[in-house]
Amino acid sequence: MKTISNNWSIMRGLRLIIGIAIFIQAYTQKDLMLGLLAGFLSLTAIANIGCCGSKGCTVNLKQNK
Numbered sequence: 646m647k648t649i650s651n652n653w654s655i656m657r658g659l660r661l662i663i664g665i666a667i668f669i670q671a672y673t674q675k676d677l678m679l680g681l682l683a684g685f686l687s688l689t690a691i692a693n694i695g696c697c698g699s700k701g702c703t704v705n706l707k708q709n710k
Contacts, residue, residue: 661691664684664688664689665687667679
């Protein structure tokens, strides 16, 4: 539950807004594939997963002394 309510960024909100807009368009056109795309985008925004969305692409930096 903390993942859903914390760490909202502009890109995460934008993904959710685009997902909802695509879902509305899919519903009006009765298009299943577009609806699946909307579901995917909305799910990645809500769960904060995806390409580097949950800091999955972190790079370990070694500091030289």
